[in-house]
Amino acid sequence: MARMKFLCDEERCIECNACVTACKNEHEVPWGVNRRRVVTMDDGVPGEKSISVACMHCTDAPCQAVCPVDCFYTTDDGVVLHDKDMCIGCGYCLYACPFGAPQYPQEGAFGARGKMDKCTFCAGGPEEDHSHAELEKYGRNRLAEGKLPLCAEMCSTKSLLAGDGDMVSDIFRNRVIRREGQANTWGWNTAYQD
Amino acid sequence: MKAKQIHGAGIQLTKINMKYFLLAIMLFGLTACYENTDVTLHQAGVYKGKVDIHTQTKEERQAILHKRFSQVQTDR
Numbered sequence: 001m002a003r004m005k006f007l008c009d010e011e012r013c014i015e016c017n018a019c020v021t022a023c024k025n026e027h028e029v030p031w032g033v034n035r036r037r038v039v040t041m042d043d044g045v046p047g048e049k050s051i052s053v054a055c056m057h058c059t060d061a062p063c064q065a066v067c068p069v070d071c072f073y074t075t076d077d078g079v080v081l082h083d084k085d086m087c088i089g090c091g092y093c094l095y096a097c098p099f100g101a102p103q104y105p106q107e108g109a110f111g112a113r114g115k116m117d118k119c120t121f122c123a124g125g126p127e128e129d130h131s132h133a134e135l136e137k138y139g140r141n142r143l144a145e146g147k148l149p150l151c152a153e154m155c156s157t158k159s160l161l162a163g164d165g166d167m168v169s170d171i172f173r174n175r176v177i178r179r180e181g182q183a184n185t186w187g188w189n190t191a192y193q194d
Numbered sequence: 195m196k197a198k199q200i201h202g203a204g205i206q207l208t209k210i211n212m213k214y215f216l217l218a219i220m221l222f223g224l225t226a227c228y229e230n231t232d233v234t235l236h237q238a239g240v241y242k243g244k245v246d247i248h249t250q251t252k253e254e255r256q257a258i259l260h261k262r263f264s265q266v267q268t269d270r
Contacts, residue, residue, distance in 0.1 A: 002256055061238075070239035076252040077259075083243025126244040144249060146258040153266050163263040164256075171269050 003078030004121055005165035007172055008051045012159035015040055015050040019151035019160055026150045027139025033103040035119040036151055052160050055101035055119035063093035079121040084137050087115040122149040
């Protein structure tokens with residue numbers, strides 16, 4: 001079964017934040033909510049590395065396991081989505097997620113925590129495809145339009161890849177071979193640089 | 195004299211009663227000290243939200259997305 005996956009090549013990411021902007025613009029994400037963000041390690045130090053992080057649509061999603069109202073589901077494409085009508089905004093999924101993907105908009109006069117919002121892999125939600133309700137609650141459903149997530153499609157350096165996990169890993173494997181070695185995020189040369 | 199003896203015996207009886215009373219409380223307290231050895235398993239529940247109905251079948255969608263991937267995600 002094909003599973004949709006994201007992969008960010010840290011050797012190519014230039015920390016332009018275009019993926020973040022594209023995501024916010026495409027789905028009209030509310031103020032204070034970032035479905036995607038760029039994380040930089042050793043910022044300002046020569047050899048710094050950046051990666052773009054969002055929901056990784058885990059095969060065994062911990063958010064799904066801890067949800068007290070069972071509002072998460074996995075689509076046939078392997079995309080982890082949730083029903084906002086059922087979400088109670090408890091925040092358990094945020095504690096469970098290793099990537100910090102779940103986001104909570106502030107609602108009401110006192111800024112109470114609203115219903116959880118996260119990356120949908122541009123696959124909308126459980127509402128009818130292309131409906132106004134889906135657009136309002138979850139953003140655009142690009143997968144139903146035959147398109148892939150915008151963040152990856154418009155990445156200028158092709159650092160961020162999104163699609164069938166097998167195809168994504170093929171591209172990355174070829175890149176590693178071309179670089180004549182492993183990716184430089186692990187290994188002896190990284191652990192003992194000095 | 196007799197009254198004093200009776201009073202002393204009464205105090206002794208109360209002391210003995212207090213001992214039994216405290217012992218009973220301690221035993222009652224100990225009944226709460228046990229360890230539950232059952233393992234709590236956290237498993238994903240069954241999705242209870244709305245059913246996500248797609249306009250295309252899974253195969254159709256995957257064929258379209260594969261084509262799209264080879265168009266836009268090819269390496270440079």
